[in-house]
Amino acid sequence: MGTELTRNFSIIAHIDHGKTTLSDRLLELTQTISEREKQDQLLDSMDLERERGITIKSHPVTMAFPSKDGKTYRMNLLDTPGHVDFSYEVSRSLAACEGALLLIDAAQGVEAQTVANVQLALNQNLTVLPVINKIDLPSADVDKCKQQLEDILAIPAEEALLTSGKTGIGIEDLLEAVVERVPPPKEWDDDILRASVFDSVFDTYRGVISYVRVMSGSIARGQRIKMLATNKTYEVKEVGVFTPKMLKQDALNEGDVGYIIANVKSTSDVKIGDTITDSIKPASEPLPGFKEIQPMVFAGIYPVTTDDFEQLKLAMGKLQINDAALSYQAESSAALGFGFRCGFLGLLHMEIVLERLRREFDMDVISTHPGVIYEVDLTNKTSITIDNPTQMPEPQEIEEIREPVVKVFILIPNDNIGDVMQLVMEKRGEVVNTETLDDTRVMLTAVLPLNEILIDFNDRLKSMTRGYGSMDYEHDGYRAANLVKMDMNISGEPVDAFSTIVHREKAESYGRQLAKKLREVIPRQLFVVAIQASVGGKIVARESISAMRKNVTAKCYGGDISRKRKLLEKQKEGKKKMKSIGRVNIPQEAFIQVLKSTD
Structure with a gap:
């Protein structure tokens, strides 16, 4: 089949605008799947994807479509993830296409990620076909969507x-x-x-399966290929297309989308966006657009029972084989024992990894507070990057700390503009642009520290706007900030699991909040336990857990008061001694409760 009868296209949209459902209808119409194989969300293979109604991995599929002009076209559809954490995967999928279906929910209209995805498609010089979906809904407003297409996206209605x-x-x-x-x-x-490699998955028996779009030439079984990013060569064992199951072919030709199996043992050897070429007659330069995926959010993952460390190590290794964006290294904490410091693309990616560890590997795990990478300039003129509060140098050694910032695009109803601006300011951000989209909605462009939007920013935005607000963000470099490391001391001993890097102005309020939670979960001792939040040796917040007290005078019935006083003095001396030698053992449940509630 020549390239003139091939069409490669992708579906892009905001979360929950109906990408996967539309893909199901396309597969049915082209009879790519039989009546027996039909099921909802066919291209979402993970249980997690089905439950949450989101796409986590891209899913290509090849369809044959007999057109009205009498010719049968080969349609290669690439379903893409909708969440901002996976925007690099979306851009690689778009690079494998010539066109994109831009899906807009007829009831919701244009949202923040719709704007971002259109920009991605236009940057790749793709033909964008606007599709207004869900027109059967009672709340559908097609005219308004057409108006938004012209006003916001500059696409003819x-x-x-x-x-x-x-x-x-x-x-x-x-x-x-x-x-x-x-x-x-x-x-x-x-x-x-x-x-071009736009995705890869791992199969236990066949190794890494690379999803590719052949730009030029052809690839067949037995051919020796070379990966340009790693410079490694492999022999091709099998090539084929997706229908949506894998279907073996003799060769993949120019313009085709399919898969390659070539004895690759680890997904880290196959980089997303890499160029595959012939090892004997290689291409002189790679296809444009390749970049290494960098983790943006870091957190510690520990087994709840320390005996499960080896099991967790095996589980992390297996997960990384399937998810090249996940990075991890072993670390130990005085409070939580042995675990791993993991790097994720974003908060959703972290949630998915934790959920997969619990479901697929039956692991009982706990994660520490998520953080980001900071750049630190030291007084000795060197620079370091840190992703863990325990790596923070002493305050006198630090010249400057820079934190990652993001440009956030927020689409909200007009009525909520004041509340959302207040939220942005509270999160140490600034609104740099306000654009009125139509009579009901505005788009705010704000610059915020990434660390501030990690935990509850999206949740608060949704509750303020009663679900009508949406956001999308892109990374915008680093900027200097007045950041400090805050330690939690329990009875004078620092507990590393609760250490965080916070802005100096927020240290006191965050310290109070954490100290209050710890007071509730740490059991009472026979002496007063002081819980202190400290910044550079200075105490900024304190809570005390009162001592349990035995009634030593209970056996005294009447008699001289001096006898009672003597007993109380003796008890006081004992408590004093106990306080100087006593240690507070914090139960594992207390860590779990506090770390879960700060997430």
């Missing part, structure tokens, strides 16, 4: 296609529009193999 992924309205017209408007893959002057 007459180009919009009207569909319903649930009922199947307009699906055939959608495929005809793809045939007409999306250009076929461009032909190259030479026949040198260039294939």
Whole structure:
């Protein structure tokens, strides 16, 4: 089949605008799946994806579509994740296409990620087909969506296609529009193999399966290939396409989307965005757009029972084989024992990893407070990066600390503008631009520290706007900030599991909040236990747990008062001695309760 009969396209949208449901209808219409294989969210293979209604991994599929012009076209569809944590995966999937279906929920309209995804598609010079989905809903407002298309995205309203992924309205017209408007893959002057890797998964028996788009040349079984990023060579064992199950082929030709199995033992050897070429006649330079995936959020993961450390180590290794974006290294904590310091793409990625550890490996784990990477300039003119509060140098050695900042795009109803601006200021951010989109909504562009939006920013935004607010963010470099390391001392002993890096102005309030929680969960001792939050040796917050007291005068019935006084003095001396030698053992449950409640 020549490239003129091939169409490669992707579906991009905000979360929950119906990407996966629309994919199901496309597979049914082209009879790619039989009646027997039908199920909802067919391209979402993980239980976690089905439950949450989100796509975590990209899923390609090849369909045959007999058009009205009498020709049968090969349609390669790439379903993409919608969450901002996986935006690099989305950009790699888009680089493997010539067109993108921009899905807009007829009831919700254009949202923050819709704007961000359009930008991604236009940066890759793709043909964007606007699709207004869910037109069968009673609350659907098609005219308003068309207006937003023109006002916000500068896309002509007459180009919009009207569909319903649930009922199947307009699906055939959608495929005809793809045939007409999306250009076929461009032909190259030479026949040198260039294939772009846009995803990879690990199979226990066959090794790494690379998902590729062949840009030029062809690839067949037995051919020796070379990965340009790692410079390693492999022999191809199998090639094929997805229908959506893997279907073996003799070769993948120019313009095709499919998979390659080539005896690769670890997903870390296959970089997303890498270029595969022939080892004998290689391409002189890689395809553009490749970059190493860098973790943005760090947290410690520890087994609840210290005996489970080896089991957790095995589980982390297996997870990383399937998820190249996850990084981890062993660390130990005086309070929590042995565990791992892990790097994630974002908070959703961290949540998914923790959930998979609990479900797939039956691990009982606890995670510490998530943090980010800080750049620290020292007084001796050197610079270091830290992702763990315990690595923070002494205050007198620090010249400057820089924290990562993000540019956040927030779409909200007009009525909530004051509340959201207040929230941005509270999170140490500033609003740099306000744009009125239509009579009901505005778009705020704000710059905020990444650390401040990790925990509750999105939740608070949703509750303030009653669910109508949406946000998207992109990284915007580093900036200097007045940050300090805050330690929690319990009976004079620092507990590293509760150490955090906070802004100096927020240290006192955060210290009080944490000290209060600890007071509730640490059991009472026979002496007064002081819980102190300290910054550079200075106490900023304190709570005390009162001592348990035995009634030593209970046996005295009447008699001289001096006898009672003597007993009380003796008890006082004993408590004094106990305080100087006594240690507070914090139970594991207390750590779990506090760390869970600060998440």
